[in-house]
Amino acid sequence: MSEATAVPGAATDTVLSLRGICKHFGAVAALTEVDLDVAAGEVVAVVGDNGAGKSTLVKVLSGVYTPDAGSIVLRGEPVFLDSPALAHARGIATVFQDLALCENLDVKANLFLGQELRPWMLDDVAMEKRSWQLLRELSAKIPTLDVPVAALSGGQRQTVAIARSLLSDPQIVLLDEPTAALGVAQTAEVLNLVERLKHKGLGVVMISHNMEDVRAVADRVAVLRLGRNNGVFDAASVSAEEIVAAITGSTDNVVARRAARRTTSPQAEKGEL
Amino acid sequence: MTSLGTPAATATDLQDERLATPQGITDNVRAAIRRVRDGDLGSLPVIGGIVVIWTIFQSLNATFLSSTNLVNLSFDMVPVGVLALGIVCVLMVGQIDLSVGSVSGVSAAITAVVMVKHEQPMVLAVLAAVAAGCLIGWVYGQVFNRVGVPSFVVTLGGLLAFLGVQLWLLRGQNAINLPYDSTLVRFAQLWFVPHWLAYALAVAAAGGFLATGWVRARTRRRAELSSSSLQWLVTQSLLLLAALLFAVSYLNRTRGVAWMFVFFVALVLVMNYVFTRTKFGRSLCAVGGNAEASRRAGIDVRGVYTAAFVLCSGLAATGGILAASRLAAANQSTGTGDVNLNAIAAAVIGGTSLFGGRGSTFAALLGVLVIQSISSGLTLLNLDSSYRFVITGAVLLIAVGLDSVARRSRQAHGRG
Ligand SMILES: Nc1ncnc2c1ncn2[C@@H]1O[C@H](COP(=O)(O)OP(=O)(O)OP(=O)(O)O)[C@@H](O)[C@H]1O
Ligand SMILES: [Mg+2]
Numbered sequence: 001m002s003e004a005t006a007v008p009g010a011a012t013d014t015v016l017s018l019r020g021i022c023k024h025f026g027a028v029a030a031l032t033e034v035d036l037d038v039a040a041g042e043v044v045a046v047v048g049d050n051g052a053g054k055s056t057l058v059k060v061l062s063g064v065y066t067p068d069a070g071s072i073v074l075r076g077e078p079v080f081l082d083s084p085a086l087a088h089a090r091g092i093a094t095v096f097q098d099l100a101l102c103e104n105l106d107v108k109a110n111l112f113l114g115q116e117l118r119p120w121m122l123d124d125v126a127m128e129k130r131s132w133q134l135l136r137e138l139s140a141k142i143p144t145l146d147v148p149v150a151a152l153s154g155g156q157r158q159t160v161a162i163a164r165s166l167l168s169d170p171q172i173v174l175l176d177e178p179t180a181a182l183g184v185a186q187t188a189e190v191l192n193l194v195e196r197l198k199h200k201g202l203g204v205v206m207i208s209h210n211m212e213d214v215r216a217v218a219d220r221v222a223v224l225r226l227g228r229n230n231g232v233f234d235a236a237s238v239s240a241e242e243i244v245a246a247i248t249g250s251t252d253n254v255v256a257r258r259a260a261r262r263t264t265s266p267q268a269e270k271g272e273l
Numbered sequence: 274m275t276s277l278g279t280p281a282a283t284a285t286d287l288q289d290e291r292l293a294t295p296q297g298i299t300d301n302v303r304a305a306i307r308r309v310r311d312g313d314l315g316s317l318p319v320i321g322g323i324v325v326i327w328t329i330f331q332s333l334n335a336t337f338l339s340s341t342n343l344v345n346l347s348f349d350m351v352p353v354g355v356l357a358l359g360i361v362c363v364l365m366v367g368q369i370d371l372s373v374g375s376v377s378g379v380s381a382a383i384t385a386v387v388m389v390k391h392e393q394p395m396v397l398a399v400l401a402a403v404a405a406g407c408l409i410g411w412v413y414g415q416v417f418n419r420v421g422v423p424s425f426v427v428t429l430g431g432l433l434a435f436l437g438v439q440l441w442l443l444r445g446q447n448a449i450n451l452p453y454d455s456t457l458v459r460f461a462q463l464w465f466v467p468h469w470l471a472y473a474l475a476v477a478a479a480g481g482f483l484a485t486g487w488v489r490a491r492t493r494r495r496a497e498l499s500s501s502s503l504q505w506l507v508t509q510s511l512l513l514l515a516a517l518l519f520a521v522s523y524l525n526r527t528r529g530v531a532w533m534f535v536f537f538v539a540l541v542l543v544m545n546y547v548f549t550r551t552k553f554g555r556s557l558c559a560v561g562g563n564a565e566a567s568r569r570a571g572i573d574v575r576g577v578y579t580a581a582f583v584l585c586s587g588l589a590a591t592g593g594i595l596a597a598s599r600l601a602a603a604n605q606s607t608g609t610g611d612v613n614l615n616a617i618a619a620a621v622i623g624g625t626s627l628f629g630g631r632g633s634t635f636a637a638l639l640g641v642l643v644i645q646s647i648s649s650g651l652t653l654l655n656l657d658s659s660y661r662f663v664i665t666g667a668v669l670l671i672a673v674g675l676d677s678v679a680r681r682s683r684q685a686h687g688r689g
Pocket of ligand 1: 051
């Protein structure tokens with residue numbers, strides 16, 4: 001692991017910066033006044049409880065939802081991302097939590113969906129070659145590309161979704177729980193990949209519930225709680241307890257209590273019950 | 274893995290040890306049989322259905338499979354077949370168009386009015402009719418995209434409205450006859466491919482199949498991907514050639530291969546190319562499979578819906594012109610009655626999914642062959658349309674039932 005380059009809040013060459021993003025779904029305020037900065041060559045982990053608004057934030061950034069308020073600045077230029085196509089064009093690639101694959105299409109068709117080679121005479125051979133190359137890089141365990149995605153396992157699908165985000169040479173990659181369904185080797189490959197992207201100078205936003213993964217690759221950890229910013233930490237110096245406390249909103253939380261119970265003797269635990 | 278068991282020369286896509294790959298002809302045949310058993314039936318049920326239907330009608334009336342009757346069949350299936358092609362387009366994106374019959378009726382009426390009443394050139398009449406069809410499709414697309422009315426309702430409205438427009442265009446007359454010496458009528462009744470040219474086309478088709486397959490296999494081999502064996506390709510091409518030559522020689526015993534039929538087959542092939550080999554075709558499939566995922570992939574989903582509706586109505590208009598040409602008249606009942614449902618039934622019988630994302634243009638070709646065979650057979654038996662409706666309905670039910678069973682089997686065997 002390299003040294004953390006960026007100091008919290010003080011990014012030098014910011015590629016992406018969000019200010020005051022709000023998003024409502026009816027009466028539910030999914031995001032309220034959220035700020036986030038991502039520098040080139042930086043991995044920002046976004047963490048938070050279920051329903052904290054992480055996926056909503058990703059969807060705002062990828063043009064799926066338009067924010068109700070707030071501004072998005074890409075490389076110093078304010079942008080209005082009102083469609084996924086526009087976000088693609090701006091170099092933002094996304095792996096969605098629900099993967100957003102077409103189950104009826106085969107693996108290569110899914111990988112190249114929306115960016116097929118030779119629109120009027122599809123170059124299947126080149127697309128298949130590139131597909132294999134990408135999938136091998138991720139140690140994908142997919143026996144054949146001719147099957148519809150419906151026939152793949154959950155982890156295989158996730159690998160396909162990740163491979164797809166790399167296809168278009170993006171400048172910013174958004175990963176919404178990219179390793180949730182992956183095996184040990186594939187998770188390691190994805191973490192390697194995140195580091196490779198970082199060294200190539202891309203901005204990476206990674207959402208994960210896995211603290212180990214977060215601390216392994218992230219430079220900074222941004223915590224969302226109930227749709228609001230709840231602190232940005234330097235990943236190298238912050239402790240897991242501090243992050244958990246920020247996620248749950250107090251130091252006296254269920255995770256801390258469990259940890260405390262583990263360290264006390266079994267007798268004491270019985271007594272507690 | 275590569276250093277162990279598998280030789281270094283294994284194609285890129287065959288390196289997974291779990292993969293069973295066919296090698297020679299027997300393997301290919303065996304793989305095909307396994308596919309069918311897993312429920313990946315392809316066109317097999319329809320072809321089987323056609324064989325059954327033809328056998329039954331032939332045993333009931335010996336003229337059914339006569340060259341004359343088949344030539345007629347090849348004419349009669351075209352108008353509904355073109356409509357069914359349009360239906361395949363909208364079914365691909367998971368929508369439906371109930372108004373293809375009415376649109377074809379309007380288009381027939383426009384053609385007749387422009388050509389006969391206003392004495393304009395035929396080309397102008399045809400262009401006007403097709404343009405009107407495309408415009409109708411565009412309006413459907415806008416209403417569907419912007420207002421959000423389900424396509425079922427939009428096109429049900431269209432079904433009624435355009436029936437009205439058709440009656441209004443033909444007001445005061447039951448029918449407008451198209452002149453017998455016009456190109457349209459001759460095309461739809463009299464024009465046949467010269468016998469030698471028909472054979473040449475058959476050879477060219479099989480040769481084209483072989484050539485594209487060969488080029489494809491070569492580029493795949495060069496890219497170190499697996500390719501089907503040359504032997505298997507040649508076998509397939511020879512089988513195709515034999516089938517085509519037999520069909521042509523049989524039709525050539527009487528009048529031969531109609532240009533209108535060639536037109537239809539060409540349309541099917543062109544559309545098949547668009548569906549399978551272009552980005553647009555991929556988008557159609559993707560939107561039918563998962564519209565939200567397609568949107569997130571950057572596809573202009575609304576545009577794709579509009580294009581599907583425009584294609585469908587445009588083809589419906591074309592089918593209407595052909596129907597009028599076939600009859601040498603546009604009348605108040607052109608495109609009414611069972612035309613709509615036949616077109617939809619043909620697409621579905623051929624194997625197009627009603628839920629979107631799965632279908633092929635050959636479905637329209639085979640499906641309409643089934644429907645038109647039933648209709649022709651019953652006409653030969655002097656049975657009225659009551660039987661035709663019942664039998665067509667039953668065949669539709671069987672086809673969809675078979676497809677549902679096959680789908681379950683496909684899912685169980687991981688073939689989507
Ligand atoms: N399309 C929607 N319509 C209505 N409410 C929504 C929608 N999407 C998200 N929400 C609401 O917004 C809030 C944030 O959801 P979001 O999916 O962003 O959570 P998350 O942080 O990604 O959670 P998880 O860890 O479970 O993935 C939730 O309360 C959810 O109910
Ligand atoms: Mg989420």
